[in-house]
Amino acid sequence: MQPIDLRSDTVTRPTPAMRDAMLRAAVGDDVFGEDPTVNALEERLAAQFGHEAGLFCPSGTMTNQIAVHIHTRPGDEVILDEGGHIYRYEGGGVMATSGCSVKLIQGDRGRFTAEQVKENINDPALWLARTRMVYMENTTNRGGGAVWDLAEVDRICAVCDAHKLAFHLDGARIFNALVATGGDAREWGSRFHSVSICLSKGLGAPVGSVLVGSKPLIHEARRVRKRLGGGMRQVGILAAACHHALDHHVERLAEDHDRAKRLETALLQLPYVASVLPVRTNIVSITLVDTLTAEHFVRSIREAGLLAAAFGPRQVRMVLHLDIADNALAKVIRILNELRP
Numbered sequence: 001m002q003p004i005d006l007r008s009d010t011v012t013r014p015t016p017a018m019r020d021a022m023l024r025a026a027v028g029d030d031v032f033g034e035d036p037t038v039n040a041l042e043e044r045l046a047a048q049f050g051h052e053a054g055l056f057c058p059s060g061t062m063t064n065q066i067a068v069h070i071h072t073r074p075g076d077e078v079i080l081d082e083g084g085h086i087y088r089y090e091g092g093g094v095m096a097t098s099g100c101s102v103k104l105i106q107g108d109r110g111r112f113t114a115e116q117v118k119e120n121i122n123d124p125a126l127w128l129a130r131t132r133m134v135y136m137e138n139t140t141n142r143g144g145g146a147v148w149d150l151a152e153v154d155r156i157c158a159v160c161d162a163h164k165l166a167f168h169l170d171g172a173r174i175f176n177a178l179v180a181t182g183g184d185a186r187e188w189g190s191r192f193h194s195v196s197i198c199l200s201k202g203l204g205a206p207v208g209s210v211l212v213g214s215k216p217l218i219h220e221a222r223r224v225r226k227r228l229g230g231g232m233r234q235v236g237i238l239a240a241a242c243h244h245a246l247d248h249h250v251e252r253l254a255e256d257h258d259r260a261k262r263l264e265t266a267l268l269q270l271p272y273v274a275s276v277l278p279v280r281t282n283i284v285s286i287t288l289v290d291t292l293t294a295e296h297f298v299r300s301i302r303e304a305g306l307l308a309a310a311f312g313p314r315q316v317r318m319v320l321h322l323d324i325a326d327n328a329l330a331k332v333i334r335i336l337n338e339l340r341p
Helices: 016-023 036-048 060-071 114-119 150-162 174-181 185-189 215-227 236-248 253-267 294-303 326-338
Strands: 053-057 076-081 101-105 130-137 166-171 194-198 209-213 273-276 283-288 315-319
Touching (some): 036 209, 114 150, 130 150, 294 315
Parallel strands (some): 130 166
């Protein structure tokens, strides 16, 4: 029997309707700018998030790394939370690809303040790295799907403007944030010099992220994508899946959020769970009791037919997504209730 997979919302599979949209997609050579489905997706998301142009890439890691490469020069420094994706989960790309160092902030579940940004900007001394960029992730992965407050984002914008710093948003789960808060994509996107918009997580597309920004920025981004090996050809079949996701899978993210809250409630009743980060979106971040390791717990539930991700010595992450309906959630809760780790 296939296990129930809560390791990530990246494990979703294309729905039959999405596969049909992919089958019918108009295609062309994207490197030559001739794929109409890709062009329409780039234009759609750029307009939606208040920018001039977009660039379709295979992954959010690539869109993030392209943004870092464009906004910085070797020897510069990027300010971000200590749990930020570009630092934790992108293979050292900030250092290896762009030659930059990082200044890590201890934020609140991945969220930091304008005052913390200001405190971490280096002075112009010749022996210090030049602070060049601020990176923000919404929702926050290691913060258990926490959502940023737009008022604080505005305060950080003001600091970036005053110090001429680039401001990049990693929107790996930006639609989860927008659905949770009722926020407007244009209102959010226009605060940043660049935004990475992922479509292969909660929205359920098999592949794809779009980087949006100004026309000059995206022109340069195309050059960097090519250099990194990310130039694609008849990729409209994948862009069609992204269009379908935007058309049909955004509002339903609220269902994932509701199921995550129900899972949180069930987990808090269990004797082997010490705490759960307050759930706002689709990520459930669990801390186990002192006597139980994440490795042992993940192995135990795997044997019972449930997959989750170890996120630290006693931390476990479970993520609700498109493929988890109410009956699957009921089974998850039953497995957890019967577990004797």
